[in-house]
Amino acid sequence: MDRRDRRAIAGKTTREYTFGEDYGMDSHAKMNYPGPLFREIDDPAQQTGGARTTLPVSRVRKRPERAPRNGETAVTPYMIFPESSIPAVNVAQVPQRSPLRYPGGKTWLIPHIRAWLGGSPSPRLLIEPFAGGGVISLTAVMENLVKRCIMIELDRDVAAFWHAALHEGKGLTGRVQTFAPTRSNVEALANTAPRNLLEHGFRTLVLNRTRRGGILAPGASLSRKGENGQGVSSRWYPDTLVKRLNAIGRHADRITFCETDGMQFLEDLACDLKQDVVVFVDPPYTAGGKRAGSRLYAHNRIDHERLFAILAESRANFLMTYDCAPEIISLIRLHGFSAVRVLMKNSHHTHLPELVITPKPFFHNPS
Numbered sequence: 001m002d003r004r005d006r007r008a009i010a011g012k013t014t015r016e017y018t019f020g021e022d023y024g025m026d027s028h029a030k031m032n033y034p035g036p037l038f039r040e041i042d043d044p045a046q047q048t049g050g051a052r053t054t055l056p057v058s059r060v061r062k063r064p065e066r067a068p069r070n071g072e073t074a075v076t077p078y079m080i081f082p083e084s085s086i087p088a089v090n091v092a093q094v095p096q097r098s099p100l101r102y103p104g105g106k107t108w109l110i111p112h113i114r115a116w117l118g119g120s121p122s123p124r125l126l127i128e129p130f131a132g133g134g135v136i137s138l139t140a141v142m143e144n145l146v147k148r149c150i151m152i153e154l155d156r157d158v159a160a161f162w163h164a165a166l167h168e169g170k171g172l173t174g175r176v177q178t179f180a181p182t183r184s185n186v187e188a189l190a191n192t193a194p195r196n197l198l199e200h201g202f203r204t205l206v207l208n209r210t211r212r213g214g215i216l217a218p219g220a221s222l223s224r225k226g227e228n229g230q231g232v233s234s235r236w237y238p239d240t241l242v243k244r245l246n247a248i249g250r251h252a253d254r255i256t257f258c259e260t261d262g263m264q265f266l267e268d269l270a271c272d273l274k275q276d277v278v279v280f281v282d283p284p285y286t287a288g289g290k291r292a293g294s295r296l297y298a299h300n301r302i303d304h305e306r307l308f309a310i311l312a313e314s315r316a317n318f319l320m321t322y323d324c325a326p327e328i329i330s331l332i333r334l335h336g337f338s339a340v341r342v343l344m345k346n347s348h349h350t351h352l353p354e355l356v357i358t359p360k361p362f363f364h365n366p367s
Contacts, residue, residue, distance in 0.1 A: 080329070084340035084356055084363040086111050097142060099244045100161065100208050101235060102133030106282055106321065108344060110139055112356055112363060116319050117145035117278065123317075124276035127269075128152065129262025134162065136280050141254050142247065146278070148254045152262045157204045159259035160194075164201025166257055169249035173242045175202045181236040186210045209235045263307060270314035281320040283307060304328065308335055311359075320357040332357060340364060 091107040098105070113136055117123060123146045128137045131151035140146045153159050164172050175198075179185070190207055194200035210232040248255070258265065266279070273279070283302045304327060311318055312335040322328045324341070332339050338361040341353045356363055 079341075081339045081341045081355065082364055084112070084342045085365045086115060086342075086363055088342045088344055095139070095142075096135075096240075097138035097244065097247070098133040098135045099165070099205060099241050099248075100133040100158075102135075102208075105133050105135055107135050108342075109136070109321065109356070112319070112342075113139060113280070114143070114145065116358075116362065121276070122146060123278045124148065124274075125150065125278070127266075127277065127279045129266050129279070129281060130283050131162070131257075131262075132158065132282070136282070137255065138248065138251075141251050148256070150256045150258060152258045152260060152265050154259070154261050156259070157200070157207075159257070160197060160200035161204040161208075162201075162257045163259070164198050165245055165248050166252045166255060168198045168201065169245055169252070171198045172202055172205070173245050176205070176238050176241050176245070179206065179236075179238075181206070181210060181233040183232050186232055205241070206236075209241075263303070263310070266307075266314070267310050270310055270316070273314050273316045275317070277316070279311070279314075279316050279318040281307070281311070281318055283320075283322075285323045285325075304331060308332075308337075311335075312337075315359075318357075318359065319362075322355045322357060324353050324355055328355065338362065338364075 088108045089111050094107060094110045096107065117126070117140060122144070126137060126140045126146040126149040128134070128149065129152045131137060131153040134151050137149040137151045141149050151162065153162065179202075186206060189203055192203075194203050262283075266281075283304075308331040311320070331337075332355075337357050337359060339355045339357045340363045341355055344352050344354050
């Protein structure tokens with residue numbers, strides 16, 4: 001991390017972080033523990049990204065929709081936005097960078113990211129405040145689309161994995177190579193409290209690869225049939241995981257990970273973002289009362305109005321993804337942002353539109 005990055009994230013902590021103490025580390029281990037650059041936030045409302053609104057936004061009243069008349073075609077709300085000039089890509093056609101199977105992953109967005117970051121000069125720093133599986137940050141760094149990235153994630157289990165991947169890579173790959181992913185072994189690991197960072201990160205990786213849909217939120221169940229009827233082991237590819245972890249290790253000096261609230265991080269730096277800093281925002285989709293984000297993520301409460309207001313006030317160069325909820329459409333219009341729709345196919349082979357949002361038009365088809 002260079003000096004500009006250090007200045008950008010210095011002095012934002014609120015109390016001493018006790019991650020190492022929870023594992024019973026001695027003082028020497030704590031001194032050498034590569035803990036988060038941010039410490040925990042005292043206010044529980046801030047930890048979930050909700051409740052506190054510092055940049056109020058007026059609500060936009062939604063006009064009631066009428067049924068289509070004879071001969072008319074029903075127009076769904078998202079169709080007010082044009083289709084992206086770049087179609088969603090088959091995820092098999094782009095490199096898979098992340099070891100995590102993350103619900104709502106953005107591998108399909110990689111062509112958009114390449115176009116967004118591929119200009120000259122290339123951005124110095126990419127900030128990803130809701131990192132999750134981290135595929136966008138990893139791709140941006142590994143393909144030299146940016147010089148550095150800062151990944152931010154509040155979920156403690158996911159954070160433990162990224163700390164381990166970046167600082168305990170050798171130990172993590174060793175465990176991957178020797179682990180037998182039987183149901184009994186996975187259940188035993190799930191029911192055992194980790195004693196240190198490496199154990200916690202490995203536990204997260206195993207549960208992510210063996211639970212249905214990669215879901216880590218409370219209540220998630222193990223895969224039953226899995227691919228080709230192989231059950232919990234169907235997504236456990238040790239050689240592939242080791243290759244991805246080794247690739248992360250080779251680029252670790254260009255990746256900074258912070259375990260903190262992504263919304264607060266953005267708000268703290270909103271006025272200090274320079275032209276060579278870009279922001280990729282992919283929050284849990286919970287606008288309009290959507291249940292998917294609540295079911296998939298442990299930290300799923302997002303103040304969507306506040307997020308839009310922070311980005312508008314910051315004047316940052318950002319790319320944000322959202323589903324086509326009426327609340328999001330209203331917020332796009334309110335702040336004068338630009339959006340295009342990309343038709344996605346979910347795990348049930350249903351086509352669903354997603355919105356790619358930028359401050360100004362970027363992915364529009366030439367008229």
